[in-house]
C-alpha cells in the first residue's frame with residue numbers, strides 16, 4: 610500500500626494533526642532563522658507545510674528544494690503553488706535513501722554543483738519513515754554547505770503527564786508509517802554541534818537544530 614498516495618495527499622493538511630505537530634515545525638523554522646538568498650532543502654517535504662515559511666525566509670533570490678518520494682504529495686505542492694509565481698521553488702521526486710538522489714542528473718545535480726550545496730536542510734516528521742535513515746543522513750551531510758544548519762523534527766513516545774496520549778501517538782505514527790523508536794535526531798546530535806533542542810507534548814515532538 611502506498612501510504613502517501615492521492616487520498617493521503619488530498620487529506621493530509623487536515624488530518625496530519627497540525628495542532629499537535631505544528632509546534633515542532635514552528636520551533637525549528639524560528640531557530641533556523643533563514644536569511645535572504647539562502648538555499649534550503651526540505652527532505653520529505655510532503656504537501657509543503659513548511660514551504661510558505663521557507664519561501665518567505667529565503668526571499669526571491671533564494672532557493673527552496675522540496676524532495677519527496679511521493680508524486681501525489683508533490684502534486685499537492687504544485688497545486689498550492691500554482692497561483693503564485695515561485696521561480697525559487699524546485700521539487701524533486703526521489704527516494705531520500707538513494708545515495709545519488711541529489712547528486713546526479715537533472716533531478717538534483719544542479720543544486721549541489723561546484724560544492725556549493727545547501728545552507729539549510731530541514732526534515733520534519735520524515736526521517737522516522739525512512740528504511741535507511743543513515744543513507745539519507747549521509748546525503749544531508751554531503752549536500753550541506755560549510756557552516757550550514759540542519760533541523761530535524763520527529764516523534765518519540767510521550768511520557769510524564771502526557772503519557773496517557775501514547776495510544777493516540779502510536780496510532781498516528783502507525784497510520785503515517787513512522788517508526789516512533791527511530792529517534793533520528795540522534796544523528797544530528799552525533800555529527801553536528803547542537804544549537805537548539807526542544808521537546809513538546811511530553812517528549813512526543815522532538816526538535817533539534819545544529820550546525821557544522
Ligand SMILES: C[S@@+](CC[C@H](N)C(=O)[O-])C[C@H]1O[C@@H](n2cnc3c(N)ncnc32)[C@H](O)[C@@H]1O
Pocket residue numbers: 613625652653654655656657658659676677678679682703704705706732733734735738739740785
Ligand atoms: C509524515 S509526512 C511529513 C511531510 C512534511 N515534512 C510535514 O512536515 O508535513 C512524511 C513524508 O515523507 C515522504 N517520504 C517517505 N519516505 C520517503 C523517502 N524514502 N524519500 C523521500 N520522501 C519520503 C512521504 O512521501 C511523506 O510526504
